[in-house]
């Protein structure tokens with residue numbers, strides 16, 4: 001027979017009224033148990049859930065439980081292992097203190113959560129919320145020095161935090177194109193210190209429950225060692241890092257998503273070419289310092305642009321990205337050029353987002369369009385050369 005406070009918890013969670021909970025104060029010293037469990041509502045493809053985040057000494061694990069069963073789960077964990085819980089609803093903060101016999105003292109105080117939230121608004125609100133929110137400490141952001149352990153974004157890291165959130169919004173919009181019923185293979189080329197790689201894992205695996213295998217690749221052994229250690233520390237299974245060159249990376253035959261953010265010059269093309277050979281459904285690419293077309297472009301009509309070094313450099317960068325986008329369209333991808341927030345405020349802020357589709361008639365039209373463009377500029381982009389066998393002129397039917 002459940003006591004009234006226990007039934008309240010079950011009802012709050014079923015109806016989505018519980019805004020968050022923290023269970024703490026272990027009943028017995030046991031290194032196998034998490035020191036605390038943080039519970040928060042999340043919306044998955046399959047409906048409303050609660051996420052149980054367990055903080056062990058050396059790792060943090062996550063488990064998503066349907067809202068319908070989450071109340072019983074919370075009570076099992078609380079009554080089994082902990083002495084106290086703090087629960088937040090729109091009406092009140094509720095503190096539960098359990099004595100040795102499991103009898104509860106309940107204290108209610110004024111709400112510190114979202115007092116305006118109603119159950120029927122919750123789904124809508126969560127969709128409008130950022131993926132990462134101030135006040136909710138994401139372990140990887142704390143470890144990377146962006147948030148404090150209590151979830152405050154450090155003032156000098158605000159730009160990076162905004163960039164990460166923007167990137168996650170852009171991924172959220174296309175993640176429906178990823179396979180839903182098997183492990184999603186992802187490669188992040190030129191991952192560097194991997195803020196965005198960790199963020200991607202957080203979004204797909206922790207928030208949305210995708211089964212993922214993400215590999216971050218970079219030339220620099222020291223950053224790879226740092227990222228591998230951090231992934232181990234966070235207990236992020238399915239997130240690994242390797243030292244290597246994009247052009248030589250042959251360790252997979254398939255990738256569902258390829259990410260390449262700020263990889264220099266034609267390293268971006270090498271990454272795009274791999275993504276295409278692997279049949280990636282989603283490509284997210286922020287190119288960087290493009291020199292290739294700068295050296296090639298020739299056109300008398302464009303002399304006012306091409307005779308000025310600075311203008312020529314900017315024009316060549318735009319033309320390079322236009323060629324990349326156009327070739328992706330020839331291959332059936334739906335392409336969008338989006339503005340990516342760059343924390344260093346450089347002009348390298350264009351993100352190419354491509355989602356795989358197929359329409360051979362459109363591909364042929366795009367190929368004709370592309371050829372007019374490249375002939376006008378008298379260029380031969382690396383990506384076109386590397387994928388010579390893929391173009392419509394080679395199609396037999």
Ligand SMILES: C[S@@+](CC[C@H](N)C(=O)[O-])C[C@H]1O[C@@H](n2cnc3c(N)ncnc32)[C@H](O)[C@@H]1O
Pocket residue numbers: 189190191192193194195196217218219220244245246247260261262263264267
């Ligand atoms: C500017 S950093 C970007 C890091 C991260 N992707 C981001 O956007 O925050 C570029 C990274 O790409 C790596 N890189 C450049 N060329 C590469 C190549 N050919 N193979 C692997 N990594 C490469 C560099 O070592 C560097 O860490």
